[in-house]
Structures are given as structure tokens and as C-alpha cells.
Amino acid sequence: xxxxxxxxxxxxxxxxxxxxxxxxxxxxxxxxxxxxxxxxxxxxxxxxxxxxxxxxxxxxxxxxxxxxxxxxxxxxxxxxxxxxxxxxxxxxxxxxxxxxxxxxxxxxxxxxxxxxxxxxxxxxxxxxxxxxxxxxxxxxxxxxxxxxxxxxxxxxxxxxxxxxxxxxxxxxxxxxxxxxxxxxxxxxxxxxxxxxxxxxxxxxxxxxxxxxxxxxxxxxxxxxxxxxxxxxxxxxxxxxxxxxxxxxxxxxxxxxxxxxxxxxxxxxxxxxxxxxxxxxxxxxxxxx
Amino acid sequence: xxxxxxxxxxxxxxxxxxxxxxxxxxxxxxxxxxxxxxxxxxxxxxxxxxxxxxxxxxxxxxxxxxxxxxxxxxxxxxxxxxxxxxxxxxxxxxxxxxxxxxxxxxxxxxxxxxxxxxxxxxxxxxxxxxxxxxxxxxxxxxxxxxxxxxxxxxxxxxxxxxxxxxxxxxxxxxxxxxxxxxxxxxxxxxxxxxxxxxxxxxxxxxxxxxxxxxxxxxxxxxxxxxxxxxxxxxxxxxxxxxxxxxxxxxxxxxxxxxxxxxxxxxxxxxxxxxxxxxxxxxxxxxxxxxxxxxxxxxxxxxxxxxxxxxxxxxxxxx
Numbered sequence: 209x210x211x212x213x214x215x216x217x218x219x220x221x222x223x224x225x226x227x228x229x230x231x232x233x234x235x236x237x238x239x240x241x242x243x244x245x246x247x248x249x250x251x252x253x254x255x256x257x258x259x260x261x262x263x264x265x266x267x268x269x270x271x272x273x274x275x276x277x278x279x280x281x282x283x284x285x286x287x288x289x290x291x292x293x294x295x296x297x298x299x300x301x302x303x304x305x306x307x308x309x310x311x312x313x314x315x316x317x318x319x320x321x322x323x324x325x326x327x328x329x330x331x332x333x334x335x336x337x338x339x340x341x342x343x344x345x346x347x348x349x350x351x352x353x354x355x356x357x358x359x360x361x362x363x364x365x366x367x368x369x370x371x372x373x374x375x376x377x378x379x380x381x382x383x384x385x386x387x388x389x390x391x392x393x394x395x396x397x398x399x400x401x402x403x404x405x406x407x408x409x410x411x412x413x414x415x416x417x418x419x420x421x422x423x424x425x426x427x428x429x430x431x432x433x434x435x436x437x438x439x440x441x442x443x444x445x446x447x448x449x450x451x452x453x454x455x456x457x458x459x460x461x462x463x464x465x466x467x468x469x470x471x472x473x474x475x476x477x478x479x480x481x482x483x484x485x486x487x488x489x490x491x492x493x494x495x496x
Numbered sequence: 497x498x499x500x501x502x503x504x505x506x507x508x509x510x511x512x513x514x515x516x517x518x519x520x521x522x523x524x525x526x527x528x529x530x531x532x533x534x535x536x537x538x539x540x541x542x543x544x545x546x547x548x549x550x551x552x553x554x555x556x557x558x559x560x561x562x563x564x565x566x567x568x569x570x571x572x573x574x575x576x577x578x579x580x581x582x583x584x585x586x587x588x589x590x591x592x593x594x595x596x597x598x599x600x601x602x603x604x605x606x607x608x609x610x611x612x613x614x615x616x617x618x619x620x621x622x623x624x625x626x627x628x629x630x631x632x633x634x635x636x637x638x639x640x641x642x643x644x645x646x647x648x649x650x651x652x653x654x655x656x657x658x659x660x661x662x663x664x665x666x667x668x669x670x671x672x673x674x675x676x677x678x679x680x681x682x683x684x685x686x687x688x689x690x691x692x693x694x695x696x697x698x699x700x701x702x703x704x705x706x707x708x709x710x711x712x713x714x715x716x717x718x719x720x721x722x723x724x725x726x727x728x729x730x731x732x733x734x735x736x737x738x739x740x741x742x743x744x745x746x747x748x749x750x751x752x753x754x755x756x757x758x759x760x761x762x763x764x765x766x767x768x769x770x771x772x773x774x775x776x777x778x779x780x781x782x783x784x785x786x787x788x789x790x791x792x793x794x795x796x797x798x799x800x801x802x803x804x805x806x807x808x809x810x811x812x813x814x
Contacts, residue, residue: 243606290792298606299547303746303791310739310784318778428735432617435610443607469625476618480599483611487602 210344215465216458217339221350223457224357225416229430230437230449231364232408238444239380239401241298242291245305247409248431249312254279254410255417255426256316259325268330268418275414276407283406287399295398309427317424324423327414353419360408364446377401381444436475440482442492451490508660512653520652521724523764528659529724531760532666533717534744536710538756539670541745543679544706545686546604549613550596552741554711555718556619556733557592560630561585562639562722569638570631578642586715593711597704616738624730635729639722649723659720663757666713670753673709682706743783747790749797758798 233247244250258275262268286308294300329349336345368374376397380387388394412430416422433456438444441452456475463471482490512520537551564573565581576584600611623630641649641658649655673679681702684692689699722728731737740763748759763783770782794801 241606243610300791300795302547302606302609303742304788306739306742307784307788307791310787311781314778314780314784432614436614439610439614470622472618472621472625476614479611479614479618483599483602 211465214344214346215461217346217350218465219458219461220354220454221419221457222461223453224354225412225419226430226433226437226457227357227450227453228360228408228415229412230434230441230453231360231446232405232412233434234438234441234444234446234449235364235377235408236402236405237438239377239384240295240398242402243298243302243305244402244405245302245431246286246309246312247405247434248427248429249309249316250279250283250406251409251413251416251430252316252422252424252427253282253312253413255325255327255413255422256320257410258414259327259417259422262327266328268328268333271327272411272414276411279410279413280403280407283409284399284403287402291402292395292398295395309431313424313427322424324421325417326421327417329418333418347419349419353415356415360411361446361450368446373397373400436479438489440479440489442489444493445489445491448489448491505664512656517652520656523761523768525652525656525659525724527757527760527764528656528663529717529720530741530744530763531717531757532659532663532720533714534741534748534756534760535663535666535670535753536714536717537741537745538748538750538753539673539713540706540710541750542752543674543682543686544703546600546608547612547742548596548600548707548710549609549738549742550616550619551710551714552733552738553616553619554589554593554596554714555721556623556728557711558585558589558715558718559722559728559732560623560636561588562719563636563728564629566639568636570634570636572629572631572636578644582719585719586712589715589718590708590712593714594704594708596711597707598700600707601700601703613738616733617735620730620734623733630730633730635727635732637727637729639726639728641723655724659724662716662720666716667753669709670713678702678705743787745797747786747797749799749801751796752799755797755799762798 229247229251233244236242236244236247254275256275257278258271261274262271265271286305290304290308291301294304333349333352336347337351338344339346366374368377376387376392380394380397384394409430413422413426416426416430437449437452437456439452440455441448441450455478459474459478460471463474467474486492511524515524533551533555536554537548540546540548540551562581562585563570565576565584566573566578567575596612596615599615600608603611623635624633626632641655643649647654649658674683681692681697682705684695684697685699685702685706692702693699721732725732744759744763745756746759747762748757749755766783766786767779770779774782790797796803
């Protein structure tokens with residue numbers, strides 16, 4: 209029973225990480241219909257920036273912010289210079305982001321080498337805490353990670369549900385042409401949303417570099433998990449990303465714990481089952 | 497385009513007279529094999545209107561089948577006559593193609609990209625973890641091309657002609673398929689799925705058949721590839737090869753079957769000679785930049801660029 213719960217907590221940790229990574233992806237997709245294949249490299253870039261920042265200043269919480277801002281700047285530049293020009297040409301955008309991710313991954317390999325990086329944690333988060341009821345120790349950083357995911361989820365919900373920008377984003381998701389016709393500068397809004405999405409990726413990178421570690425390959429791992437999470441949860445929906453992340457994170461950890469050889473199959477079966485019965489994802493809206 | 501077929505055929509047939517062994521196997525043979533696999537993607541994109549990331553998976557299914565049913569050093573599998581092995585490989589690849597079609601049939605455009613990518617990566621991780629059929633991380637090695645009626649296909653010249661013949665068969669099959677009623681229905685689904693349905697043609701059958709056909713073509717490439725490489729492992733179906741096939745299709749041009757082969761030659765030449773231009777380690781940056789430039793400047797690929805240049809010359813001379 210103890211084992212079962214520990215696996216449950218590991219699943220939640222992974223789900224939290226997947227959620228932070230996937231919600232940026234789904235936000236960008238929901239508004240602009242851009243499949244950002246460069247999401248993974250933005251995440252890895254954020255992790256590297258966060259690592260350098262923490263090494264330099266020793267401030268972990270600011271490191272998360274630094275990684276997020278680093279990725280946001282790169283994302284905004286991408287959207288302004290290249291991607292924005294092909295708005296509406298989705299396939300071309302996808303191919304462009306693939307090309308960018310190949311180039312960026314290679315350049316980062318050049319800059320940071322093939323080493324595995326672990327971002328130093330503040331003393332407060334090192335070690336573990338004893339969980340009540342279960343009476344097992346659990347790593348503090350992983351618990352913090354879950355809290356961060358919840359905070360990010362709530363903030364994102366507030367942003368989308370309560371702010372002016374959120375209203376514009378929701379309107380854009382529903383009817384982009386109408387939004388343009390009403391005189392909103394969609395170009396600027398797209399850049400802002402792309403930057404926010406990239407920032408979430410960068411922050412996810414720093415967090416994953418602290419709780420786990422990052423290395424070349426992490427970029428693709430998170431791109432893939434984000435893809436699966438949004439396919440399962442529903443593309444463009446933040447709530448869907450949370451649900452998808454929970455399902456996939458738990459399935460992966462239980463798979464790993466109880467059927468190590470076929471862990472990946474569980475994830476895949478979930479995805480196929482969702483596609484068979486609800487092609488738009490559990491919480492996704494059907495395409496008009 | 498049809499005027500060019502005869503000269504191309506003659507050049508291709510005459511190449512072994514002048515080309516070195518290295519060129520025959522490492523440049524031309526490899527280009528043809530990659531071209532056949534990329535053709536299966538070009539076919540799907542041009543005529544069904546979907547971009548699939550799972551073509552290397554389909555080629556991998558065929559390749560693993562060949563490895564499993566041939567003499568190999570992994571000590572797994574049953575040795576069967578090469579003819580049966582080859583037919584099995586093509587059958588499994590076709591079947592796998594149909595299966596992927598079943599999963600992805602409701603998805604078009606960017607959605608199909610995401611779903612096929614997820615499928616192909618699931619297969620990659622599965623081959624890595626499964627040891628009873630796929631022999632996990634290490635995979636199979638020591639597979640050799642068969643000798644038929646005294647012709648050893650392990651020989652560079654014979655193998656080149658085998659690849660060439662297969663490539664021509666593959667292109668011919670695609671052209672025949674496209675002109676067949678099923679092929680026309682496929683293009684109908686691409687342009688207006690709802691109208692095809694209202695004509696009483698079930699679109700999902702059409703989509704699944706098109707995927708299955710692309711599996712057959714990719715399987716041809718997969719069989720040749722495993723004979724060429726003499727080994728197959730999870731890396732052969734990983735992200736790298738998956739992206740390579742996409743790059744090849746895109747830089748060649750996705751409107752015409754020949755684009756796949758033009759892209760493949762361009763890719764192999766860059767792959768082989770980029771080392772002279774820039775350090776070997778930065779190959780990915782080079783190929784990424786090539787892809788970026790092609791996607792931005794000429795979305796129709798090299799083939800499309802050649803065509804527009806030709807038209808421009810025509811306009812000038814007129």
C-alpha cells in the first residue's frame with residue numbers, strides 16, 4: 209500500500225511537470241493554431257539560462273524567473289521575425305518550428321555540451337519531509353513542484369478568466385477573424401501570448417532541471433509529453449492540459465512501477481482510446 | 497515531366513559504368529532507399545493532404561520483420577526463405593500503415609502531425625524496451641542481402657540496380673494508385689471530404705487504404721534499408737531518421753513523387769560533404785538552416801524551384 213502511494217506521489221510530481229510544460233504549448237496552440245515544435249528547445253534553453261543564473265547568483269527562485277524570461281525573449285523574437293509572417297499557414301509554421309528546433313538544439317549542444325545539468329537547490333528544499341498519515345519521507349523539492357504547478361494553474365486561470373488580455377485571448381480562440389475586425393492588434397497579442405507560452409516552457413525547464421536534471425534530449429522528451437498531454441486533454445484548453453498531464457503522469461509512473469517493460473504502452477493506449485472516442489481530446493472543443 | 501523519364505532512366509542505368517563503389521552504395525543506393533521511404537510521405541502529403549511522421553516506423557516494421565526472419569547475430573527469430581521474409585515484411589508494413597490510418601483517420605493537417613509523431617515515438621520506445629521480438633537497445637545485426645539465381649545483392653552494382661528497380665516500381669505504383677478510382681477518391685477526401693461522403697464513398701476506408709498503401713511503399717524502403725545497413729535497432733526508428741525523412745520530402749518538394757528522390761540526393765550529398773564545408777559536429781545546424789531556407793523561400797522544394805525557374809526562362813525567351 210505504501211508503495212502504491214509513493215508511486216501516486218511520483219505520478220503527481222511528473223504530472224505537475226508535464227502540466228507546466230504543456231500549458232504553454234496548449235495556450236499558443238489554442239489562440240494561434242501554431243503547433244510549436246520548438247517548445248522543447250525553448251524549455252531546454254530556459255533550463256540552461258536558469259542554471260547559469262543560479263550558478264552566478266545563487267538565487268533559485270529568481271533562477272526560475274530568469275529561465276522563463278530567457279525563453280520568453282527567444283519565443284517573442286521567433287514570433288516577431290519569422291513565425292508571425294506565416295500566420296494562418298499552419299503546416300509551414302510547423303515546419304519552420306521543426307527547423308528552428310533542429311538548429312537550436314544543435315547550437316545548445318555546441319554551447320553547453322552533452323553534459324547533464326542539475327540546478328542547485330536552496331537549502332530549504334534539499335532533503336525531504338515526512339508525510340503525515342503515510343509516514344514516509346518525500347523529497348521537498350517534488351512537493352514544492354506540485355505547489356508551483358497549482359500556483360501556475362491558478363494564475364493562468366486568473367489571467368484567462370479575469371483580465372482584459374484573457375478576454376481577448378478567449379475571443380481569439382473562438383473567432384480570430386472577428387477579433388481582427390474589431391480592431392485589435394492581433395499581431396501584438398500573438399507575440400505576447402507566444403512569449404507567455406515560451407516563458408512557461410522556460411520555467412518548466414528550470415524546475416525540471418532542479419527536481420530531475422536536464423541534458424540534450426530533455427527538449428524532445430518534453431515536446432513529446434506536451435504533445436501527448438494536449439492530444440489527450442484537448443488542444444487549446446488549459447484545464448485539458450491539467451487533466452491530460454494527470455492521466456499521463458500517473459499512467460507513466462504506475463506503468464514504470466508495475467510493468468516496467470511496457471510502461472510506454474499505457475500512455476499510448478490512453479492516447480489511442482481518447483482519439484477513438486473523443487478525437488478533439490477530453491476537454492477539447494470540436495473543430496467547426 | 498514525362499519527356500524526362502527516358503533520359504533519367506538511361507542515366508540511372510549507365511551510372512555504374514563510371515561511378516565508384518563508394519558512390520554506388522553510400523550516395524546513390526542510400527539516396528534511392530531514403531527516396532523510396534520519403535516517397536511514401538510525399539504520396540500521403542500530395543494526395544491525401546496529411547503529413548505523417550510515422551513513415552520511418554512503417555519502414556522499421558518491414559526492416560524488423562526482415563531482421564527477425566533472416567539469419568542474424570542476435571540469435572532471435574526464425575530463418576525463412578528470403579522471398580517469404582520479404583513478402584511478410586511488406587505485408588506487415590502495409591498492415592501497420594492501415595492501423596496508423598485507423599488511429600489517425602479523424603485527424604487532418606497539424607493534428608495528424610502530432611498524432612503520427614506520438615505513434616512513431618511510442619514504437620521507438622517500445623522497440624527499445626522489448627527484448628523478445630525487437631532485441632531492445634542493441635537490435636539486430638549481421639543481416640545480409642540475399643543471393644538470387646547466382647546474383648549476390650550484397651555486391652554494390654547488383655544492389656544499386658535492385659534499389660533503382662525498386663524505386664521505379666515504387667514511383668510506378670504511386671502513379672497507378674493515384675490514377676485508380678481509389679486514388680481519385682483519396683484526392684477527393686483531400687479536397688472536400690464532405691462531398692466524397694455525400695457521394696456515398698466511406699471516407700475512413702479511403703483514408704485507411706491510403707495509409708496502408710503508404711505503408712507498402714515505406715516497407716519497400718525499409719527492406720532495402722536493412723539489407724543496405726546490415727543491421728537495425730531502435731535508433732533506426734528514432735527521432736533522427738523520422739525528421740530526416742520529413743526534411744527530405746520537404747526540400748525535394750511535396751507536390752510530385754520525384755521530389756522525394758531529389759530531396760534524398762540533396763540530403764545525402766549534404767550529409768556526406770558537409771564535413772568539408774563545416775565541422776562534422778554542426779551537421780544538424782546546416783541541415784536545419786537548409787530546411788528553414790527552403791520552407792521560407794520555396795515551400796514547393798527544389799522541384800518547385802526548378803519548375804518556376806524554367807517558367808521564368810520561358811517567359812523571358814518568349
